[in-house]
Amino acid sequence: MAAVLAATAIFAAVLVALPAKALSADVDGTENSNVVPPKTTLLRYDEDYTYLRDPAKRTGAWWEPYKYIPLGFSDDAYLTLGLELRFREEAYRNFNWGELPVNQYQWYRMLPYADLHLGPNLRLFGQVLGAWVTDKETFGGIDATGIELLQGFADIKLPLASGTDLTLRGGRQLLSYGSERLISLRYGPNVLRSFDAALASINSSPLRVDALYARPVRNLVGSFNDRFDPERSLWSIYATGQLTKISSEPGLDLYYIGYRNAAAEFNQGRGDEERHTIGSRFFGAAEGWDWNFEGMAQFGHFGHGDVRAWSMASETGYRFAGATFSPRLGLRANIISGDRNPNDSTLETFNPLFPKGKYFGEIGLLGPYNLINAHPTLTLQLDKHWTLDLATVFYWRESLGDGIYGPGGDLVRPSDNSRSRYIGTQADIILGWQPAPWFGAALSYSVFVPGQFIRDTGASNSAHFVGVEAMLKF
Template identity: 30%
Template structure:
């Protein structure tokens, strides 16, 4: 009882937490911003981006810099294979009896390690890549075609790259992709197939360096974009094809700030462009995506993001939420330690709060363009029980994405979530987008070992406005923009386990169930209503070389 009373008082005095603990809280809870995304992408590789965002609040311990293990920026789980001191049960404890495939799987060295960081005069070059195999089975998802019910399929994705660097001053990178889907019963989606194409090609040049930590850089070419929590801008690494853009980005970094300004065009089918699964992707000339995204890294116990994003679609599609939209938003994310009466870490309180408003004009449904006034709010609050076995984290999550109650008035209130990682937020079965949506969720994450991470999520989904559509994960109105008597879309249960064999090989499997509510089962469109509950399961292996 004394322990609980004292630690309750400690909550009220969280602002007095040590500077070291505050710094760790910032590092733990903030996924990589675009300013440092390429470094994270290069070091952690895309296998880290494949995982659902668990938003754990890991242990904040008064460890020295020499013994602190940097966490995976997406799961938050400290990686024993990431260059820190030997950890019991970590990679250093594994021994192989031969030099064959066992040694390849056990080693944290890439198979092509000999091609990393080789010098040619003032330059260094590196070559490598990643290979992913995934099997999926799905039934009764809210996906096209409307009468589609069941499909299982196999997917391969190969992403080799070649990179040339001159210290910190210049980087050139070319990365290809070959994404294939086969043995499917239903037609592949734009996120499933992209054969023999270029995922990225860019140059990154340092323009200014103050010598005191302030740098200004420019990056031009085809590239991936990732900002903040990925509610609005994500490379969509969960998909088989990624999502890419082409354009220019000017970005500033300092000890206190990361500030990016960018102007791009979407490239592949996953970014909303014309889908070209078997031919070369070219930028969408009718659509531009630009903005300014800033991160203040010295906010109390965390980080503060401020952003403006502008999506401008000249060829407006009345069946989609696109048009000319400006999104103004902010996000505050962080974590603080809660110590017991002896000063030892007991729990960690973490949070991630984000909101935005959207203005502009759009054409949705029949009729002319209308003004846009929409928005969203996302909140996540959780506790990590640092002293308990498996270090469980319990999260409470709420999301509101505005819908439109009157399609005949002069204003569109349905929010656009732009280019999100919907898989991580609105149910991992991938039924829904964040448009016209209310999501109440409870999530539990445990770490049975340093390498094994398990998560369970439960969601309750309602339409924000019953007069608006059920918008599926692709941002399309499933069954049309029709009113329903009930707002209840359904409930979902997700189970996911991720095992990181080493820094190069990740295994993951998941099983998802969606129990449809009356907004689906009594939908006026019989092709929507005539379906049983949905379920899906998958397994993937992702290998970096």
């Protein structure tokens, strides 16, 4: 509890310390209209503030002194500091359709970081995670992990040719690729996912190729006790880039990802899993349209049998830029293979490896295993600071021989010989408010109405979810 009070006090102290001008909803920190600062990212280590070296490009925003602190001995030696503070409250009624009648709790998270550049080619990056939870009777490392090192790595950049660099990076780090369907930060829950990894990256704009070997960090309740998971490992070659040097042109990802889990568990049973994924993603935007299509195939072994799995994912949208509220209509659709026969040795359940948290919406009851879903969306820009997101999701089992899984891969409901395919219907609404680039808040509500499969296999009450959060980030 003392840690929670400390985190809350830090949040309040930062807000109090900000000048009154910065707290005004009419000030966005970009008084100089000719300067566009980089957007804050989830990784944080890919933000570039070197433009602040030129005093003429400074806007007077309150956060600028923290973003470029010159060290004096070189123009390329500087320090960048930043912080994220998040408070989030979540409440469920009938979690997992009645297995837990009521569950309401608060998450607290702080993410300070320091990015030290010792010349043009050497960089040290460190980020600390503080994560706590209150009023949750049963919780784990995804809810609260105390104080931990989230990221701590060194990288060196080696010029190979004109416009081409090789970056070598080693240490604990966040990894994010593509649409985060397979390798993600797990940003939505309270504790992000990091890896102890060695990475080599060749960047020759507009193409980047990464090769890496990593072990995921196992998050435990308590401070300074997170270590890499000895049972799981990841290795990959991932290429991404635009098809031309014009940044607005369509892009293409091609990748191979290897994965091993010595203690995997599926509807079929438990065993050693080695899985290889090959995939491609095609994405882009033009004339109001945007698209993101991805196909993945998996092979390998599970226990004494083979792995044969696949998935196809898509998202297509169109924004009516000239209409009131600039509405964007979208449709997401996924087909994710499940196991046909739990009694044979072949496993056909697709494994999303390390997917993003809250994969199918804020309520977070289902993960991307053995599913077919259709997910129409509508986004409205109500004014400069307010947004409204509406969505409905329809879920079916891809295979009747397999069960359904949670976001972390846990088996939520086994198949239990049910011949029903329809899982249920979900509706989401999110109201977002961002009065300044460095502060935002959101209110969300979701409901999941069970289908016949849920009614066949256990508790089947409609599940309700409410979430509210506030975040400061610079």
